[in-house]
Amino acid sequence: MRRPYRKLNLDERRILATMLQAKATKTKIAETLGRDRSTIHREIKRNWWHDTEVPQADGYWHMTAQALADRRHLKRRKLERHEDLRNEVIGRLKGGWSPEQIAGRLKIEPRAPYRICHETIYQYVYSKSGQSQELGRYLPERQRKRKPRYARKARGEVFPLETSIHNRPEEINDRSLFGNWEGDLMIFERAQGNANVATLIERKTRYVVLLRNNDRKSRPLMNKLINVMSPLPADARRSITFDRGFEFTSWRELKTGMGTKSWFCDPQAPWQKGSVENMNKRVRRYLPRDTALLSLPNRYIGSICDRLNATPRKCLGYRTPAEAFRDELMKLER
Numbered sequence: 293m294r295r296p297y298r299k300l301n302l303d304e305r306r307i308l309a310t311m312l313q314a315k316a317t318k319t320k321i322a323e324t325l326g327r328d329r330s331t332i333h334r335e336i337k338r339n340w341w342h343d344t345e346v347p348q349a350d351g352y353w354h355m356t357a358q359a360l361a362d363r364r365h366l367k368r369r370k371l372e373r374h375e376d377l378r379n380e381v382i383g384r385l386k387g388g389w390s391p392e393q394i395a396g397r398l399k400i401e402p403r404a405p406y407r408i409c410h411e412t413i414y415q416y417v418y419s420k421s422g423q424s425q426e427l428g429r430y431l432p433e434r435q436r437k438r439k440p441r442y443a444r445k446a447r448g449e450v451f452p453l454e455t456s457i458h459n460r461p462e463e464i465n466d467r468s469l470f471g472n473w474e475g476d477l478m479i480f481e482r483a484q485g486n487a488n489v490a491t492l493i494e495r496k497t498r499y500v501v502l503l504r505n506n507d508r509k510s511r512p513l514m515n516k517l518i519n520v521m522s523p524l525p526a527d528a529r530r531s532i533t534f535d536r537g538f539e540f541t542s543w544r545e546l547k548t549g550m551g552t553k554s555w556f557c558d559p560q561a562p563w564q565k566g567s568v569e570n571m572n573k574r575v576r577r578y579l580p581r582d583t584a585l586l587s588l589p590n591r592y593i594g595s596i597c598d599r600l601n602a603t604p605r606k607c608l609g610y611r612t613p614a615e616a617f618r619d620e621l622m623k624l625e626r
Contacts, residue, residue: 299361300327300335305354308335312352370408371416377406381413385430391417450541451556457533457564460555464531467496470620471530474568475517477508477539480581487585489593490517491575492532493568497616498608500571500600502593504585510542518549525624526551533557533565574600 300308304325311321318336322329339357343349371378384394391413398404417427453459463469471494478489490503490513503516521529531553534540543554557564578596579585601614608616 300325300331302354302358305335305339305357308332309352309354309357312336370406370412372421374406377408378416381408381416382425382427385413385417385427388430390432451536451543455543455554455556457555457557460531460533464495464533464555469530470494470496470623471528472496473529473532474565475532475534475540476562476565476568476572477505477513477537478572478575478579479508480579480583480585484583484585489575489579489585491568491572492517492521493571494528494613494617495567497613497620498567498571498605499613499617500575500597502575502597504588504590504593506586508539510539511545513539514542514545514549517546521552522550525621527624528621531555535562535565571600 304327307325308321311324316324318332319329321327322332325332335357336352339360340352341350341356341360371381380398381394384397385391389397391410394413395408395410398407416422417431422428461469464472473492473494476491478491480487486507488505488508490505492501492503493499501520503520505513505516517532529550529552532546533555534543535557536559540554540556543556546552546554562569575596578599601617602612604610604612
């Protein structure tokens with residue numbers, strides 16, 4: 293089991309300083325203190341003293357390092373040290389302000405005695421003090437537990453290289469293989485809330501499916517895709533190509549839930565999934581951006597799908613997508 297992280301104390305910093313003066317390596321210091329080498333490297337870098345007036349005094353000094361570390365710690369605890377600032381922040385959170393709005397407003401208010409960054413507010417909300425006051429319920433989006441900033445996944449880890457569209461098989465690229473889809477999310481005006489429509493189109497037959505959603509969270513969206521597409525034969529739902537939006541970060545659910553593989557376009561390259569982008573333009577004829585989506589009955593969304601799938605397409609030899617999709621399903625049954 294991995295040991296919980298604990299900060300270096302003054303005795304450890306004294307040993308570190310002594311060993312540095314003796315020209316010991318960082319690896320040797322880490323072994324002596326029972327720490328990771330990265331911890332020693334980070335400690336030296338953060339608490340190295342730079343003296344602009346007397347450059348000869350530059351170096352790692354354990355008392356100075358302890359003072360620098362304590363100063364940073366107190367800075368993070370600004371909301372605990374200043375009751376008036378804490379009450380101001382909590383009051384604005386309860387008033388519906390986001391941490392970014394609170395921090396930004398304090399920067400421009402001339403009478404504000406303190407300034408604070410939004411990250412400090414988030415840290416306080418998820419601290420023991422903040423949790424005891426249930427401050428998390430006042431955030432725009434609440435999480436059970438907030439990961440440290442350094443532990444959050446980079447976009448490259450969310451969408452790894454092996455899922456890049458450049459690694460997509462040629463039979464998908466040339467549309468010769470049935471069962472490969474493109475997916476996207478149609479967003480509406482902010483006044484309509486978070487409601488949206490997910491668009492799916494099968495690349496070979498141009499058959500389209502529209503799904504209405506009440507929010508943009510990724511996991512519920514993937515669960516809805518699984519519920520809708522699972523009844524199809526496995527060879528009719530081989531893969532889906534998405535862009536790199538946050539709505540699709542739970543793409544792994546598709547593989548575990550129904551065996552469907554996911555591919556992802558390059559950043560800022562929507563033309564790489566041109567079929568669904570063109571279909572979105574067609575759908576906008578019936579669902580413009582100012583549509584009050586939540587007021588529409590489900591049958592209206594279904595009627596748009598039926599109309600699009602019953603329209604002859606030149607690329608299909610003027611067959612309809614519904615006819616082409618049905619023919620492909622029949623081939624799978626043989």
